[in-house]
Amino acid sequence: MTHLIPLALATAALSIGGAVSAAAPREFLSRFENAARSADASFVPTAARGAAFFTAKHATAWSCSSCHTPDPKAQGKHAATGKLIQPLAPAAQPDRLTDPAKVDKWFRRNCSDVLNRECTPREKADVVAWLLSIR
Numbered sequence: 001m002t003h004l005i006p007l008a009l010a011t012a013a014l015s016i017g018g019a020v021s022a023a024a025p026r027e028f029l030s031r032f033e034n035a036a037r038s039a040d041a042s043f044v045p046t047a048a049r050g051a052a053f054f055t056a057k058h059a060t061a062w063s064c065s066s067c068h069t070p071d072p073k074a075q076g077k078h079a080a081t082g083k084l085i086q087p088l089a090p091a092a093q094p095d096r097l098t099d100p101a102k103v104d105k106w107f108r109r110n111c112s113d114v115l116n117r118e119c120t121p122r123e124k125a126d127v128v129a130w131l132l133s134i135r
């Protein structure tokens with residue numbers, strides 16, 4: 001049974017979050033994909049859908065690209081404060097999608113700014129699939 005221990009530790013680290021728990025970007029894709037599949041077993045994360053979601057307006061004046069630009073390799077700028085935001089694609093900014101606490105916090109906050117609600121697991125899986133598809 002010892003082979004189960006590393007997986008259990010990795011899972012615990014991912015769910016607790018914090019500085020000790022660096023995760024690989026792919027783990028977020030699996031996490032959101034699995035959550036989406038529990039509602040719809042046929043769901044497949046799709047980069048093109050993630051790109052469309054990211055650049056579209058939803059319930060507010062902002063889209064994701066209002067602050068992040070439509071290019072995940074580009075530096076963004078906060079639409080309200082003007083503060084610079086480093087690129088979102090791990091290919092351009094290696095610490096992206098590695099810290100569960102940060103990923104959860106910013107998905108929650110940004111989705112509420114753009115959609116007036118949390119993003120669904122499907123939406124998050126599509127966005128992450130798109131960010132990971134950028135080379």
Ligand code: HEC
Pocket residue numbers: 054062063064065066067068078079080085086088095096097098099102103106107110111113114115119127
């Ligand atoms: C009002 C400006 C703004 C909008 C709109 C916005 N974001 Fe962000 N986003 C930020 C800021 C600020 C941060 C945190 C600073 C940083 O990490 O550089 C951030 C961080 C993130 C992160 C954290 C990534 C990581 O691992 O470091 C993700 C993912 C993200 N945003 C996705 C989105 C998505 C998806 C949308 C659209 C639903 C969106 N953002 C819309 C400003 C914005």
